[in-house]
Amino acid sequence: MTNEIYDLLDGGRLLPLVEDFYTIQGEGYHAGKPAYFIRLGGCDVGCRWCDAKFTWNAKLYPPTPIRDIVERAASLPAQAIVITGGEPTLYPLEPLTASLKDRGLEIFIETSGTNPLSGRIDWVCLSPKRQQPPLPEVLARADELKVIIETPDDIRWAEENASHVSGHCRLYLQPEWSRYREIVPVLVEYAKANPRWNISIQNHKFMHIP
Secondary structure (H helix, E strand, O other): OHHHHHHHHHHOEEEEEEEEEEEEOOOOOOOOOEEEEEEEEEEEOOOOOOOOOHHHHHHOOOOHHHHHHHHHHHHHOOOOOOEEEEOOOOOHHHHHHHHHHHHHOOOEEEEEEOOOOOOOOOEEEEOOOOOOOOOOOHHHOOEEEEEEEEOOOOHHHHHHHOOOOOOOOOEEEOOOOHHHHHHHHHHHHHHHOOOOEEEEOOOOHHHHHO
């Protein structure tokens, strides 16, 4: 985070909001849980199979006052907040998370782990990417390791990351959506042989919800 960007965002009281909405969490440990999603613009990783490429250019999303975001979130029955992107750790999240916690909300973050975590976060879902590996400090903090599997070789990358997380971290292999039919049978057999791993699928895509 450069000082210039930090100043532009008023220390995190403004954030480049792409969208915020109430839905059902579709992936990982909290799949099926109602949650309010806060999606921030900007990404420093850029996966070719990303299904949210529209978020990558943060300049497309003018800084939004976090008080507006918090008021919308608090006006709904949601008990959980998911901060995602893009890559949300590009920004100082202390003001946003403090305001949400003041409203009694539980806070989850979805990150590739390329930058230090900030703010008051209850659950860290780490989805590491080969082209820009996660920081050791984020691996150590992860509550959930969710690795996207595009080819069988990606399982080795998943195991490499799993060797650096804590013993309480839940482990998930998730098929890349466009390769779902080819990859799921591979993951089923791997998880059966290595039962510390679970399989995550993108339930929201089957349910046709955001």
